[in-house]
Amino acid sequence: MKRILILCTVLFMIDAFGQESLTYQKPPKEILDLVDVPRAPSVLLSDNKETMVLLSRNAYKTIEELSEEELRLGGLRIDQKTNIGSRVTYYNNIQLKNIKRNNADVIQVTGLPQNPRLTNFSWSPDQTKIALTNTTAKGVELWVLDIETYSVKRLSPARLNANLGSVINWFNDSKSMLVKMTSADRKALINTETEVPTGPIVSENNGKKAQNRTYQDLLKSPSDEYNFEQLALSEIYKISLDGNAEKWLESAMYRGLDFSPDGNYIMITTVEKPFSYLVPYSRFPSKTTIFTKDGEAVQTVLEVPLIEDLPEGFMAVRTGKRDFEWRNDKAATLIYVEALDGGDPENEVALRDEVFELEAPYNGSGKSILKTINRFSGITWATENMAIAYDYWWNTRNTKTYMFNPSNSQETTKVLWDRNYQDRYSDPGRFTTKRNKMGSRVLEVSGNKAFLMGAGYTEKGQFPFVDAFDLNTAKTTRIYQSKLTDKKESLSDYNPEKDELLVRIESPTEYPNYFFRNAKSNKLRQITIFQNPFKSIQDVHKEVIKYTREDGLELSATMYLPVDYDKNKKEKMPMILWAYPTEFKDKASAGQTTQNSNEFTFPYYGSMVYWVTRGYVVLDDASFPIIGEGDTEPNDSFRKQLVANAKAAIDAVDELGYIDRNRVACGGHSYGAFMVANLLSHSDLFAAGIARSGAYNRTLTPFGFQSEERNYWEVPEVYNMMSPFMHADKMKHPLLLIHGEDDNNSGTYPMQSERYFNALKGLGATTRLVMLPKESHGYQSIESILHVLWEQDQWLEKYVKNRKVEK
Numbered sequence: 082m083k084r085i086l087i088l089c090t091v092l093f094m095i096d097a098f099g100q101e102s103l104t105y106q107k108p109p110k111e112i113l114d115l116v117d118v119p120r121a122p123s124v125l126l127s128d129n130k131e132t133m134v135l136l137s138r139n140a141y142k143t144i145e146e147l148s149e150e151e152l153r154l155g156g157l158r159i160d161q162k163t164n165i166g167s168r169v170t171y172y173n174n175i176q177l178k179n180i181k182r183n184n185a186d187v188i189q190v191t192g193l194p195q196n197p198r199l200t201n202f203s204w205s206p207d208q209t210k211i212a213l214t215n216t217t218a219k220g221v222e223l224w225v226l227d228i229e230t231y232s233v234k235r236l237s238p239a240r241l242n243a244n245l246g247s248v249i250n251w252f253n254d255s256k257s258m259l260v261k262m263t264s265a266d267r268k269a270l271i272n273t274e275t276e277v278p279t280g281p282i283v284s285e286n287n288g289k290k291a292q293n294r295t296y297q298d299l300l301k302s303p304s305d306e307y308n309f310e311q312l313a314l315s316e317i318y319k320i321s322l323d324g325n326a327e328k329w330l331e332s333a334m335y336r337g338l339d340f341s342p343d344g345n346y347i348m349i350t351t352v353e354k355p356f357s358y359l360v361p362y363s364r365f366p367s368k369t370t371i372f373t374k375d376g377e378a379v380q381t382v383l384e385v386p387l388i389e390d391l392p393e394g395f396m397a398v399r400t401g402k403r404d405f406e407w408r409n410d411k412a413a414t415l416i417y418v419e420a421l422d423g424g425d426p427e428n429e430v431a432l433r434d435e436v437f438e439l440e441a442p443y444n445g446s447g448k449s450i451l452k453t454i455n456r457f458s459g460i461t462w463a464t465e466n467m468a469i470a471y472d473y474w475w476n477t478r479n480t481k482t483y484m485f486n487p488s489n490s491q492e493t494t495k496v497l498w499d500r501n502y503q504d505r506y507s508d509p510g511r512f513t514t515k516r517n518k519m520g521s522r523v524l525e526v527s528g529n530k531a532f533l534m535g536a537g538y539t540e541k542g543q544f545p546f547v548d549a550f551d552l553n554t555a556k557t558t559r560i561y562q563s564k565l566t567d568k569k570e571s572l573s574d575y576n577p578e579k580d581e582l583l584v585r586i587e588s589p590t591e592y593p594n595y596f597f598r599n600a601k602s603n604k605l606r607q608i609t610i611f612q613n614p615f616k617s618i619q620d621v622h623k624e625v626i627k628y629t630r631e632d633g634l635e636l637s638a639t640m641y642l643p644v645d646y647d648k649n650k651k652e653k654m655p656m657i658l659w660a661y662p663t664e665f666k667d668k669a670s671a672g673q674t675t676q677n678s679n680e681f682t683f684p685y686y687g688s689m690v691y692w693v694t695r696g697y698v699v700l701d702d703a704s705f706p707i708i709g710e711g712d713t714e715p716n717d718s719f720r721k722q723l724v725a726n727a728k729a730a731i732d733a734v735d736e737l738g739y740i741d742r743n744r745v746a747c748g749g750h751s752y753g754a755f756m757v758a759n760l761l762s763h764s765d766l767f768a769a770g771i772a773r774s775g776a777y778n779r780t781l782t783p784f785g786f787q788s789e790e791r792n793y794w795e796v797p798e799v800y801n802m803m804s805p806f807m808h809a810d811k812m813k814h815p816l817l818l819i820h821g822e823d824d825n826n827s828g829t830y831p832m833q834s835e836r837y838f839n840a841l842k843g844l845g846a847t848t849r850l851v852m853l854p855k856e857s858h859g860y861q862s863i864e865s866i867l868h869v870l871w872e873q874d875q876w877l878e879k880y881v882k883n884r885k886v887e888k
Contacts, residue, residue: 108870111694115684118614127208128516131181132228137174141863147855153298154309156361163220164263165243171198177231180608192232201248205255206520212249212258223260236324242315247337253344256322261315264332268311271304291390292784293359297825306356313352329376342519343412347372357387364388369405371443380443392425395475395790396456400424409521410462415439418457450487461512463524469512478503478666497555503670510535513575527577529553534572543677545572561600569679587681590619621693625678628733630725635672638703638730643696655744655882656698658730659689661753662705664715664788671706686866687750698739703730716789719803724764731766744768746881752787758805761814769815769880771873774829774858777837778806782828809840815847815880821856
């Protein structure tokens with residue numbers, strides 16, 4: 082019997098004969114006990130590492146919270162009653178800890194509002210306060226946390242407008258902030274559900290190519306345009322710590338606000354018209370103007386038209402000035418970028434981008450300071466005469482790191498590293514930074530040395546490191562490298578004056594905690610003591626296994642054995658393989674291992690690790706590289722490589738003696754779901770599959786998807802070959818489809834699962850479709866998450882663990 086399940090306030094199971102009512106279900110106790118456990122708080126640290134802020138929240142939202150009314154406009158999801166994103170994650174408690182003192186107590190912050198919904202945390206420049214917002218039933222309020230008094234207070238009524246972000250912007254004196262407030266000019270919104278149309282909605286094109294991804298939540302009508310404008314309109318107010326508020330700028334659709342390093346100027350970007358029904362608001366016309374800190378307009382430095390018609394390719398950019406930002410090591414100098422290839426990656430040129438700087442009063446053209454071989458991606462500023470720049474090129478996976486003199490563009494630019502950014506073994510690390518006197522982050526320099534922190538992936542495992550980088554010779558000297566083999570150590574910060582590291586240490590059974598480590602003596606000082614809430618699986622065997630694909634490529638996966646499994650007896654157990662395909666341009670990078678068996682075992686909502694409590698071997702994060710070297714693109718042989726990856730993984734665990742290869746399931750989310758549908762259609766390796774929030778018909782994403790930048794009309798054979806929908810008649814094994822009804826991810830709209838299910842059902846496949854009301858691409862409500870776990874468990878028990886194989 083084939084069923085489709087649509088969850089609502091009351092859920093209905095529909096089959097060929099009628100309907101059966103069904104409410105949200107819960108998984109078995111073994112899984113349930115691991116789901117809704119207390120979550121360790123998130124951590125904020127002051128720059129001097131003396132104050133720790135602990136932010137607590139509920140692990141999940143409720144379906145009631147997700148059911149609150151929202152508007153979807155211009156790529157945004159907005160709670161129009163409160164003027165903030167409808168899917169924002171809120172915190173509900175704040176605690177402080179003075180980490181200068183050993184064993185210091187955690188202190189509860191006082192003055193918190195009733196039923197707090199806190200977000201948008203922002204340190205003051207002097208680090209003595211944190212501004213934040215609290216969302217009430219009526220709107221968003223501005224609050225401030227005083228670190229010295231361990232207390233918060235409200236500074237504004239519920240009038241903040243957080244719809245377009247950039248909510249809190251501190252003045253340099255740490256005594257006041259610029260915030261967006263709802264506009265007095267805002268008019269009543271149009272109810273598009275009840276509105277009577279006055280005519281058709283017409284779109285046209287004048288012959289230009291406009292190849293855009295399939296974005297979600299776009300504007301669809303003049304009423305949507307009107308509502309977007311009303312919700313985007315703000316007035317800028319200056320609010321001081323005593324709560325005094327004065328209007329600073331009149332009403333406009335303000336997007337970004339950014340003070341200069343010295344605080345004397347502010348760069349403000351507004352959204353302009355016309356709007357678009359093809360792209361999100363970030364590509365609507367915009368205007369960027371420089372103001373003084375007193376609100377006087379100085380110069381409009383950038384006016385960007387509507388961006389609908391970029392050239393084809395991931396590296397395409399618009400022509401003209403772009404990416405304006407402040408230069409961090411100067412008081413008030415702007416930098417911007419211009420393409421040297423017309424913004425078209427197909428144009429073969431020696432240099433792709435040119436970087437300019439522009440001094441006050443910001444009129445005219447800037448001074449050229451750098452040209453990059455690939456597409457420019459950023460600068461770490463250091464001094465008047467030295468900076469570090471970065472570029473990258475997606476098509477070749479190449480990235481370059483430059484050291485250059487911003488004061489003399491004629492001086493030779495030195496390429497420090499020229500490498501494949503997917504090659505994790507050769508990653509030199511990232512340069513560390515510190516705040517300068519103006520509060521901006523610049524390169525950390527001690528004498529003639531800068532410092533690099535790296536993740537430390539190697540063939541033998543992961544060993545994070547800190548290197549000293551000689552700015553004269555460009556040579557590195559190792560200062561510290563982790564030697565832990567039974568735990569995972571992550572490096573967060575390095576202080577060369579103290580020769581001290583801020584690190585996070587964890588193990589499969591020990592929850593991640595923060596420590597200070599002396600790089601010379603190796604001594605540790607623990608600063609958090611978070612406990613393991615998942616005791617029932619702490620003794621589960623976990624290891625990273627390595628194995629070889631049929632073409633010789635080395636692969637890896639993290640293997641978990643069931644609770645209380647006896648490795649000596651080697652009982653044949655069912656297995657769940659969970660994976661996500663990744664594209665590479667070379668075999669060397671694709672064969673590298675970046676998994677660490679010493680990571681804490683954290684069964685998050687989408688994890689399959691829960692099933693170790695149900696007698697399953699779990700093969701998590703299995704390597705599924707899809708490689709296309711030279712002129713060959715990875716997707717040209719997508720299906721063949723997909724099946725080869727899966728076979729290698731199953732063979733590897735089977736050879737260890739732990740599994741019954743006739744009882745193996747595969748699962749994946751998003752592009753992983755796409756993988757599952759292909760594997761079940763084009764191989765006999767699996768008993769069943771679970772596909773969550775996937776896309777199955779690539780002709781519905783005709784201008785590229787995932788890492789495919791070619792359009793459908795260039796390579797129709799690739800799109801058709803890869804689309805499970807086109808091969809629905811080949812589906813051989815039971816497939817559970819799960820999808821959020823309100824999925825906002827590009828390309829994975831809910832229709833993908835609905836149409837695929839209809840095709841499978843029409844062709845007689847064994848399948849089930851579960852649509853989750855109010856859920857997006859990732860699932861948030863506790864009701865939905867528990868039900869998904871129940872659905873998955875029912876499917877696995879029926880079609881995998883208890884599968885009957887005909888002999």
